[in-house]
Amino acid sequence: MADDIPFNKTLDLAPDTVDEVVPGLRRVMANNPSPFTFKGTMSYIVGRGKVAIVDPGPDDPAHIGALLDAVRNETVTAIFVTHTHRDHSPAVPAVKAATGATVYAEGPHCAARPLHIGEANRLDASADRDFRPDVALKDGEVVTGDGWTVEAVTTPGHTANHMAFAFRERNFLFSGDHVMGWATSIVAPPDGAMSDYMTSLDKLTRRSESVYFPGHGPAIEDAGRFVHYYILHRKAREASILHRLRKSAADIPTIVRASYIGLDPRLTGAAGLSVLAHLEDLVTRGIVATDGAPAIDGVYRLAD
Numbered sequence: 001m002a003d004d005i006p007f008n009k010t011l012d013l014a015p016d017t018v019d020e021v022v023p024g025l026r027r028v029m030a031n032n033p034s035p036f037t038f039k040g041t042m043s044y045i046v047g048r049g050k051v052a053i054v055d056p057g058p059d060d061p062a063h064i065g066a067l068l069d070a071v072r073n074e075t076v077t078a079i080f081v082t083h084t085h086r087d088h089s090p091a092v093p094a095v096k097a098a099t100g101a102t103v104y105a106e107g108p109h110c111a112a113r114p115l116h117i118g119e120a121n122r123l124d125a126s127a128d129r130d131f132r133p134d135v136a137l138k139d140g141e142v143v144t145g146d147g148w149t150v151e152a153v154t155t156p157g158h159t160a161n162h163m164a165f166a167f168r169e170r171n172f173l174f175s176g177d178h179v180m181g182w183a184t185s186i187v188a189p190p191d192g193a194m195s196d197y198m199t200s201l202d203k204l205t206r207r208s209e210s211v212y213f214p215g216h217g218p219a220i221e222d223a224g225r226f227v228h229y230y231i232l233h234r235k236a237r238e239a240s241i242l243h244r245l246r247k248s249a250a251d252i253p254t255i256v257r258a259s260y261i262g263l264d265p266r267l268t269g270a271a272g273l274s275v276l277a278h279l280e281d282l283v284t285r286g287i288v289a290t291d292g293a294p295a296i297d298g299v300y301r302l303a304d
Helices: 061-070 092-099 120-125 194-205 223-247 252-259 265-284
Strands: 018-022 025-029 042-046 050-054 075-080 102-105 142-144 149-154 163-167 172-176 211-214 288-290 299-302
Touching (some): 018 061, 075 092, 149 194, 194 265, 223 252, 265 288
Parallel strands (some): 050 075
Antiparallel strands (some): 018 025, 025 042, 042 050, 142 149, 288 299
8 A cells, every 4th residue: 555655665764874965964764774764764964054953863873973074174053853663863962972962852751641550661762761951942933043943844644743834935845754655654652643644744735835854765856745645654554453443343453464465574563553542543533433442452343
């Protein structure tokens, strides 16, 4: 089903090297390739002289060193963090210590909803629980620097504290993991929530940014059109889940097998959590029923 989105998996970029992707914007990719991170996590450097960094990345000395080398003899005044997964924010303490920059983000890591029994470990597995911004931004707040203006755009869904950042002078958006050009974003409860995610996608359709720079993969051109593809994909995934449930009640592994044909086995767990996110939304809307709260090991059926 993901082939309904015009993905771009072309990225000729060596890890931990500086690339000026467009004038006034540099990127450094961490050497952390995986089925979830593509070729690595992107850190961005905005401006020249007095600069901002978006997503310092994982706690990897080689990447931190490369990022600091890239801004040698410059002043880093701001660090922006899109969200607190371990491949995006753990480098913040080292970069802040070296630069003295002010750290901006939506807030610390948190669950999208109250936790069920046994979910705390899953929340912590991918989360940077130690992160605290110096300044917690609200939607629409603006941070200015030398030649750049960055607007906070709350985009919960992938995580509850996900925030994109608009680079106003260039009409760019740093989209984090909310929208990526190489693959769909994972929405995995209790970190994220599908209802929030869809609302955030709809929010982006009303914005003017034409190019997105995501947390993984190449830049996204014609970004507004691409977001519409993302929305259509999620609606098709929901329709696939409901199609399976019209046959009979089913658990999540059964729905995954029916809905994700040709899935990389390494992504089976993530697919299950994404289905759970859809089912949580469908139960809330009264379309699907289950006994008790929606859970990864639950059995689901169409509501009466």
